[in-house]
Amino acid sequence: MLTQLLLAQIVNGIVVGSMYALFASGLTLIWGTMKMLNFAHGEFFMLAGYLVYFCYAVLDINPALSTVIAVVAVFVLGVVVERTVIHHLLSRPVWQFTTIIATLGTSIILQNLALHVWGPEFQNVPYFVEGMLNVFGIRIAYQRLLILGVSCASIVVLWFFLKHTRLGLALRATAQDSDAAQLYGVNILSIYTFTFGLSAALAALAAAMLAPITAVNPYMGLSPLLKGFVVVILGGLGSFGGAIVGGVLLGVVESLGVLFSSTEWSDVIAFTFLVLVIWVRPWGLFGVEERS
Amino acid sequence: MALRNGGWRRHGGVIAVLGLLCFVPLFVHNPYLLHLFILSMLYAMLAGSWNLINGYAGIFTFGHQAFFGLGAYASALLAMDAGLSPWITLWFGGCVAALAGLAIGLPVLRIRSVAHVAIVTLAFAVIVQAVVSNLPDFTRGTLGLAGIPAFAAFVLPWIGIVSFGAGDQVAYYYVALVFLALSMALTIWLVSGRTGLALKAIRDAEEAADSLGVDPTRYKLIAFVASSFVAGIAGACYAHYLHILTPDSAIGVSIMITILVMTLVGGIGTTIGPLVGSFVVTFGLEGLRGLGDYRLMVYGLLLILFVTFAPRGLAQLRSARR
Numbered sequence: 001m002l003t004q005l006l007l008a009q010i011v012n013g014i015v016v017g018s019m020y021a022l023f024a025s026g027l028t029l030i031w032g033t034m035k036m037l038n039f040a041h042g043e044f045f046m047l048a049g050y051l052v053y054f055c056y057a058v059l060d061i062n063p064a065l066s067t068v069i070a071v072v073a074v075f076v077l078g079v080v081v082e083r084t085v086i087h088h089l090l091s092r093p094v095w096q097f098t099t100i101i102a103t104l105g106t107s108i109i110l111q112n113l114a115l116h117v118w119g120p121e122f123q124n125v126p127y128f129v130e131g132m133l134n135v136f137g138i139r140i141a142y143q144r145l146l147i148l149g150v151s152c153a154s155i156v157v158l159w160f161f162l163k164h165t166r167l168g169l170a171l172r173a174t175a176q177d178s179d180a181a182q183l184y185g186v187n188i189l190s191i192y193t194f195t196f197g198l199s200a201a202l203a204a205l206a207a208a209m210l211a212p213i214t215a216v217n218p219y220m221g222l223s224p225l226l227k228g229f230v231v232v233i234l235g236g237l238g239s240f241g242g243a244i245v246g247g248v249l250l251g252v253v254e255s256l257g258v259l260f261s262s263t264e265w266s267d268v269i270a271f272t273f274l275v276l277v278i279w280v281r282p283w284g285l286f287g288v289e290e291r292s
Numbered sequence: 293m294a295l296r297n298g299g300w301r302r303h304g305g306v307i308a309v310l311g312l313l314c315f316v317p318l319f320v321h322n323p324y325l326l327h328l329f330i331l332s333m334l335y336a337m338l339a340g341s342w343n344l345i346n347g348y349a350g351i352f353t354f355g356h357q358a359f360f361g362l363g364a365y366a367s368a369l370l371a372m373d374a375g376l377s378p379w380i381t382l383w384f385g386g387c388v389a390a391l392a393g394l395a396i397g398l399p400v401l402r403i404r405s406v407a408h409v410a411i412v413t414l415a416f417a418v419i420v421q422a423v424v425s426n427l428p429d430f431t432r433g434t435l436g437l438a439g440i441p442a443f444a445a446f447v448l449p450w451i452g453i454v455s456f457g458a459g460d461q462v463a464y465y466y467v468a469l470v471f472l473a474l475s476m477a478l479t480i481w482l483v484s485g486r487t488g489l490a491l492k493a494i495r496d497a498e499e500a501a502d503s504l505g506v507d508p509t510r511y512k513l514i515a516f517v518a519s520s521f522v523a524g525i526a527g528a529c530y531a532h533y534l535h536i537l538t539p540d541s542a543i544g545v546s547i548m549i550t551i552l553v554m555t556l557v558g559g560i561g562t563t564i565g566p567l568v569g570s571f572v573v574t575f576g577l578e579g580l581r582g583l584g585d586y587r588l589m590v591y592g593l594l595l596i597l598f599v600t601f602a603p604r605g606l607a608q609l610r611s612a613r614r
Contacts, residue, residue, distance in 0.1 A: 037407045085596055092603075096406035097352045101552060101599045108549065108592030116585070226418060229411045237407060264426045271415040271422075278412050279399035 008138045009255045015144045016213075017251020018151035022206040023224050024231035024243040025158065026199035032175040032238035033195045034090065036099040040081065041203050041228060042221025043110035048074045048204030049216040050114065053123050063128040067208040071201050078200025081106055082193045090192060107221075114218040125211040147209045154205060155244060162240065171195060175238065226267070230274045236284030246284075303480050305564040310473050317462045326461040330533060332574040333468040334526050337475045338547075339554040339566035341522035347561030348483050349515040350495030351400065354410050355417030356523055356551055358396075359389040361543030363524025364531040365424060365431060368440040371532070377444045382528040389524020390517050392420075397516035401509050421543040436538030440531050443467065464533050471529055475522045480563055487514055546588075553591050556598045559607025568606060 023045065030038050048070040055066035085106055089098045129142040162168040173181040174191045182188050206224070214220065231250050235242025250270065257266050277284070316329060342356045367385030371378045396416045400409050425434045443463075445455035454463050482488055490511040493501035498508055531537050540546075550573070558569020573594075577587055598605060 031407060035407075037410060085600075088600065094603075098599045098603060100352070100354070100406075100410055101556065102596050104549070104552070105592040105595030105599070108595070109589050112586070112589045112592070226415070229415070233408065233411055237405070264422065268419055268422045268426070271419045274415050275396075275399060275412055275419075278403065278408060282403045282405070282408060 004137050005259070006256070007136075008140075009259060010252055011138065011140055012144065013252035013255035014248055015148050015251070016210075016255065017248035018148055018155075019206045019210050019247075020224070020227055020231055020251050021244040021247025022151050022154060022202050024228040024235070024247050025155070025240055026202035027228045028232045028235070028238055028240060028243040029195055029202070030199045031232065032240075033171060033178075034099075034192050036086070036090070036096060037103070037229075038196075038199065039100060039103040039225070040106040040110065041103075041199070042223075042225030043107045043114075044074050044078060044200040044203040044221075045207040045224055046114060046216075046218060046221035047077065047110065048207035049125075049211045049220055050118060050123075051204075052208045052211045053125050053216045056128075057123070057125050067205070070208045071204045074204035075197045075201040078197040079193055081200075082196035086196065087189070087193070090189075111218055111221070118218065120218060122215040122217045124215050127212045143212055147213075150205070150209055154202075158202075159240070167194070227270070230270055232284075233274055234277060234284055239284070242284060302484070303563050306476055306480065306567060309564070309567055310469070310476065313469055313472075317465055323459075323461055326465055328574055328578060330461065330464055330468045332571045333465075333472045334530050334533070335550065335554060335570040335574060336567045337472050337526040337529075338523055339551045339558070339570050340475060340479055340563070341519040341526070342551045343555050343560060343562075343566045344479055344482065344519040344522075345515050347555070347565070348488065348491045348495065349512050350491075351512060351516075352406055352410055353400070353413040354548055355396070355413035355415070355420075356519075357543050357545065357547035358417040358420040359393060359520040359523035360527040360530070360547055361417075361420060361424065361539070362392050363389040363527030364537055364542045365437070365527075366524070367528035368437050368531040368537055369431070371441045372437065372439070378441055378528075378532045379444060382525060382532070385528035385531075386521045386524040389527065390521035393517050393520025394513070397513050397520075401512050401516070417543065417545075417548070421539050424543060425539040431539075434539055436536065436541070437531075438536050440535045440537065442535065443532055468529060468533070471525060475525070476563065476567070478518065478522065482515070482518060483563065487511055491515055549588075549591055549595075553594050555605070556603075557594060557605055559605030561604070562607040565605050565607045572606070 023041070027038060027041055030036060030041075051070035051073055052063075052066050055061040055069050056063050061069070085102050086099055089095050089102055092098065127141065127143040129146055131142045132139045133142060133145060162172060170181065170186045171191055171194070173184065173186055174188050174195075178188050181191075203224075207220075227250060231246040232243055234250070235244075235246030254266055254270070257269065261269070313329075313333070317326065320326060320329070338356070338360055341359075342353070345351050345353055345356075363385035365385075366388035367378065367381040370376055370381040370384055374381075396413065400412055403409055403412070424431050427433065428435075431437070442456040445453055447453050454460075456463050483491070490501065490506045493504075493506055494508045494511060502508055527542065530542070554569035554573045555566045556569070557573055558567065559565030577590065580587065580590060583590065
């Protein structure tokens with residue numbers, strides 16, 4: 001019985017962790033290419049949650065199409081935010097600080113906009129697929145399996161995109177050395193805009209998948225944002241693989257932690273662990289030490 | 293005290309503002325306006341202390357609300373549970389915040405990356421808020437503390453008894469002003485003296501400063517501890533003025549956002565910036581009261597607009613004229 005409970009929690013942890021991984025890979029992608037933190041990442045997540053709620057739960061559009069609508073819409077929003085708020089800061093000194101402020105401002109505006117338009121209530125989104133799978137006495141909702149499948153597929157697609165397409169190559173080149181990339185004819189400003197949109201789309205995909213499990217409300221972006229930060233720091237900022245391993249790891253540790261302590265303390269433990277890791281290994285568990 | 297970088301004259305604006313503030317209660321009797329002045333002064337202390345680390349030492353932190361909240365809670369709990377006078381517990385609150393500043397400053401100062409510093413300081417504040425919220429036996433949890441004692445009355449020569457009852461806002465006003473003036477004096481002393489020179493050198497070219505024998509860690513740590521101490525004192529004053537504290541109102545992210553808006557509007561990296569910024573933002577938002585809950589959206593908009601079009605805040609206007 002206990003092993004079953006443990007196994008069930010581990011599976012749940014992997015499922016939720018795979019979503020953390022998607023969310024965090026968006027953050028790490030932006031850091032890798034633009035060398036900035038995006039404090040509005042959680043709001044992209046939240047807006048996608050609402051879009052799925054309206055498309056699927058209210059308008060009764062097919063869940064796959066609802067997800068596509070949410071992802072595309074948030075991609076466009078990400079592009080707009082990058083063009084209007086962030087673009088002109090990147091060429092100035094102390095942009096690492098000013099972009100944090102600007103994205104924080106964006107986050108405040110979007111969150112309060114959502115609060116005013118849709119109110120503080122939690123909106124429930126029905127499962128995309130009903131039913132449970134029964135393996136070795138462990139019951140797993142098909143919805144959770146769907147989440148796992150979608151996140152694995154999107155990670156593979158993302159990896160293929162980064163490694164084997166010209167745009168992905170340009171993106172990696174910009175991340176490695178933006179000056180050199182520019183010399184070789186990469187339009188790094190467009191790459192920045194595209195990266196920001198792509199990152200927002202990843203947050204949107206995670207939100208669309210998680211919405212049926214967590215419900216939708218204006219503040220739903222804060223918790224994944226903080227956890228996303230933990231994941232990218234643990235995995236090493238800018239490391240795509242680190243974000244994925246870190247995300248799954250955090251998901252598993254959290255769901256096992258629930259068995260041993262109350263949920264209120266889980267955040268405290270996660271963040272204390274983060275501070276300790278930074279003290280000992282500032283470049284993260286999987287990152288490479290950067291000497292500047 | 294020898295002050296470099298132009299000495300006290302360079303901070304004439306600060307002294308003028310503080311001088312003007314001395315006379316406000318002679319003309320302003322409306323309790324609500326006085327309340328706004330008191331809040332502005334406490335926020336000016338808080339924003340000014342954040343500016344010391346961020347504007348002068350060039351370390352961008354996003355968890356300053358932790359020091360404010362620790363100072364407030366430490367002083368309030370000590371006054372309530374041990375029955376000590378708030379005049380004593382206030383300093384204790386400052387010291388608790390300073391110790392926390394030392395504890396978080398040590399790991400943070402090892403890191404150069406802006407992103408890591410931002411996340412670690414933010415994580416620290418989240419930890420502090422979660423711990424305070426999750427210890428209901430000790431801090432009354434998310435319900436918060438109520439009935440925090442007021443400052444004890446005392447007798448001043450020529451003036452008579454100074455008491456801190458419900459209607460004695462003028463007394464609170466001058467307490468806030470005295471602490472604001474002390475914190476500004478400390479800040480000016482730090483930034484104009486040897487420490488300030490060292491901090492500026494480190495901010496602008498750390499390797500060069502290091503090679504000339506300026507120990508970056510030591511000076512950054514001085515700034516960090518002084519800054520968290522002042523934030524803790526501001527928090528303690530806030531607690532004994534409002535008599536109510538909740539984890540959300542004293543350690544919440546909204547405090548950090550307020551600090552950011554005030555400092556950026558006034559001008560980061562100047563002594564007068566946070567001082568003017570906190571008055572402009574506090575009174576400006578009162579003017580926008582009709583907006584109700586849209587206030588926060590105005591904050592967000594201000595952050596974006598100032599960081600894009602006037603990254604050095606209102607203080608920029610003054611230097612641009614020169």
